[in-house]
Amino acid sequence: MPSAIVSNALSAAQRGDIVGAARMLEIGAAGGDGEAAFVLAEWRLAGTAIRRDLGEARRFYGRAAELGIAEADAIYTALLANGAGGNPRDWESALNRVRQQARHDPLVRAERDLIEAMDLDPDGNPAVLPQTHLLNSTPAIRTVKGLLTPAECRFLARVAEADLQKAIVIDPRTGQARRHPIRTAESAGYPFVRERPVLHAINRRIAAVTGTSYEQGEPTQILSYRPGQEYRLHSDAIANEANQRIATVLVCLKDDFEGGETVFPRLGLAWRGATGDALHFLNVDRTLQPEPLAWHAGTPVTSGHKIMLSKWVRARPLDLSGPPGRPL
Ligand SMILES: O=C(O)CCC(=O)C(=O)O
Numbered sequence: 001m002p003s004a005i006v007s008n009a010l011s012a013a014q015r016g017d018i019v020g021a022a023r024m025l026e027i028g029a030a031g032g033d034g035e036a037a038f039v040l041a042e043w044r045l046a047g048t049a050i051r052r053d054l055g056e057a058r059r060f061y062g063r064a065a066e067l068g069i070a071e072a073d074a075i076y077t078a079l080l081a082n083g084a085g086g087n088p089r090d091w092e093s094a095l096n097r098v099r100q101q102a103r104h105d106p107l108v109r110a111e112r113d114l115i116e117a118m119d120l121d122p123d124g125n126p127a128v129l130p131q132t133h134l135l136n137s138t139p140a141i142r143t144v145k146g147l148l149t150p151a152e153c154r155f156l157a158r159v160a161e162a163d164l165q166k167a168i169v170i171d172p173r174t175g176q177a178r179r180h181p182i183r184t185a186e187s188a189g190y191p192f193v194r195e196r197p198v199l200h201a202i203n204r205r206i207a208a209v210t211g212t213s214y215e216q217g218e219p220t221q222i223l224s225y226r227p228g229q230e231y232r233l234h235s236d237a238i239a240n241e242a243n244q245r246i247a248t249v250l251v252c253l254k255d256d257f258e259g260g261e262t263v264f265p266r267l268g269l270a271w272r273g274a275t276g277d278a279l280h281f282l283n284v285d286r287t288l289q290p291e292p293l294a295w296h297a298g299t300p301v302t303s304g305h306k307i308m309l310s311k312w313v314r315a316r317p318l319d320l321s322g323p324p325g326r327p328l
């Protein structure tokens with residue numbers, strides 16, 4: 001049952017009085033109604049009923065968290081850690097919140113231990129980076145041994161198992177996300193509101209090792225392949241996209257499988273990493289046009305379970321301003 005203020009606000013919105021509804025929610029939030037604060041935060045995030053404003057969204061998630069809404073708590077921590085939407089990051093506060101939540105949440109305790117084992121600067125950037133090895137020069141394909149620790153991989157795989165949904169791909173004709181047999185793996189996506197601090201620190205490491213900024217990275221996906229599942233030959237570049245997907249980073253999170261190699265048939269290359277190893281490749285040529293030689297596939301797994309972290313990296317920072325309702 002929503003609170004009276006939230007019920008009234010939702011009725012007002014249904015009658016078309018969005019401004020009145022938002023005002024009611026604001027008054028409710030100021031007066032200590034956590035649900036009102038949460039609904040307002042969601043509206044500010046989605047940008048459908050009212051204008052998207054990620055700064056305001058973060059403020060109201062913070063208020064809702066303060067008023068005891070558990071879901072808001074995790075989102076607020078994520079937004080402090082990553083600064084999505086150009087809001088100032090506050091890594092130290094995000095870490096303090098993790099330490100606080102670790103007291104009563106075993107998963108957050110594991111997260112805290114992983115972060116504390118990392119060698120990070122005060123902003124959450126890695127102090128040291130592993131070496132990369134050049135596998136192919138044009139397009140550049142690099143491998144990184146042990147980019148993630150086995151414990152980090154186990155944590156991400158465990159979190160993802162709970163979140164897996166049937167994989168989707170973007171239909172190039174309609175721009176709509178839909179299921180497609182090109183990718184039979186299941187996937188879990190981690191948009192900015194669900195990017196817990198340990199994943200954020202890992203994403204900063206991925207950015208650093210690939211010489212890109214964190215803000216160029218699309219939300220991380222975790223792919224799970226069971227026997228028979230695959231990701232058929234494809235390009236990660238997008239046709240007619242101004243902010244092109246210039247690169248892809250794959251990290252092997254679970255390596256007890258047969259088959260399932262990542263292959264570049266046009267280059268005669270195949271990669272199979274151990275847990276924690278990464279593959280980083282460019283999808284474009286020097287003029288940022290899609291590079292046909294970078295077409296690749298995840299071949300069918302024949303036995304066991306393959307879990308991969310996958311990150312697509314844009315030419316420039318991702319634009320989080322719109323359109324309304326777009327998943328962030
Ligand atoms: O799982 C693989 O080996 C390939 C994954 C992939 O191509 C992608 O995520 O874009």
Ligand SMILES: [Fe+2]
Pocket residue numbers: 234235236248296
């Ligand atoms: Fe791909």
